[in-house]
Amino acid sequence: MIGIENLTVAFDGQTVLQNCSLTVPAGQHVALMGASGSGKTTLINVIAGLVKPDSGTVTVKGKVSYVFQEPALFPWLTALENVNVVLSDGPSTLSQAEAWLREAGLAEHLHKYPHQLSGGQKQRVALCRALAYGGEILLLDEPLKGLDADTRERVVALLRRECRDKTLLLVTHDPQEAALLCDTVLQYKDGQFV
Numbered sequence: 001m002i003g004i005e006n007l008t009v010a011f012d013g014q015t016v017l018q019n020c021s022l023t024v025p026a027g028q029h030v031a032l033m034g035a036s037g038s039g040k041t042t043l044i045n046v047i048a049g050l051v052k053p054d055s056g057t058v059t060v061k062g063k064v065s066y067v068f069q070e071p072a073l074f075p076w077l078t079a080l081e082n083v084n085v086v087l088s089d090g091p092s093t094l095s096q097a098e099a100w101l102r103e104a105g106l107a108e109h110l111h112k113y114p115h116q117l118s119g120g121q122k123q124r125v126a127l128c129r130a131l132a133y134g135g136e137i138l139l140l141d142e143p144l145k146g147l148d149a150d151t152r153e154r155v156v157a158l159l160r161r162e163c164r165d166k167t168l169l170l171v172t173h174d175p176q177e178a179a180l181l182c183d184t185v186l187q188y189k190d191g192q193f194v
Contacts, residue, residue: 001023001024001025001026001059001060001061001062001167002022002023002024002047002059002060002061002137002167002169003022003023003024003057003058003059003060004020004021004022004023004043004046004047004056004057004058004059005021005056005057006019006020006021006055006056006057007019007020007021007043007046007053007055007056007057007058008020008053008054008055008056009039009042009046009051009053009054010054016039016042017039017042017043017046017053019056020039020043020056020193022043022186022193024167024169025167026061026062026136026167027165027166027167028167028168028183028184029163029167029168029170029181029182029183029184030168030169030170030182030183030184030185030186031170031171031172031177031178031181031182031184031185031186032044032169032170032171032172032186032188032193033172033173033175033178033185033186033187033188034187034188034189034193035188036173038188039188040141040171040188041069041141041171044066044139044141044169044171046058047060047064047137047139047169048064048066048139049064060137062135062136062137062167063133063134063135063136063137064135064137064138064139065130065131065133065134065135065137065138065139066130066135066138066139066141067123067126067127067130067138067139067140067141067143068126068141069141069142069145069171071114071119071122071123071125071126072126073114073122073125073126073129074114075113075114075115076113077113077114078110078111078112078113079101079106079109079110079111079112079113079114079117079121079125080097080098080101080110080111082114082125082126082129083097083100083101083125083128083129083132084097084132085129086129086132086133086134087132096132097128097132098110100128100131100132100158100162101124101125101128103154103157103158104124104125104127104128104151104154104155104158105124105150105151105154105155106121106124106125106128109121119146120146120147120148120151123143123144123145123146123147124147124151124155127140127143127155127158127159131158131162135166136166136167137166137167137168137169138163138166138167138168138169139169140159140168140169140170140171140172140181141171142171142172142173143155143159143170144156144172144174144177152177156177156180156181159181160180160181163181168181168182170182
């Protein structure tokens, strides 16, 4: 469950979010849409605890997994190691990590380092790592950006299955992506999501 009430965030005197409120009940899949620079990424950074708001309250009940807009992979670890790093050493969990990567279309890239991967490949590794982390809340910041149609379909199928019982908050500019992954689509306008 995510609850935000009267949230205000400013950077260098520039207000990004003002008196913003939002509730995402446990298990709901919600897409946030709006103009670039309107504060959607700032909002999920606040939810993840990466940005401290100037005022307002934030309530997050559950462990949070986050897929950033730009993949934040460890450059010294392979794709498989980047996913395994958040798992226990049990053989079942390690094989699950490989299965997720294969399902995301990365079978031939398991042992490649981030500098050997394209942007879309890195994003899929980051997504698999977030799934492996096992949060009850999954924050996704444009996770399908730049993927071709076939790869997008594979990743959407993976997310739909793995996030069935999770709370999902998706930032996207793509209405089709929002419709495929979410029950509710909210537009950001004048500091509020409607």
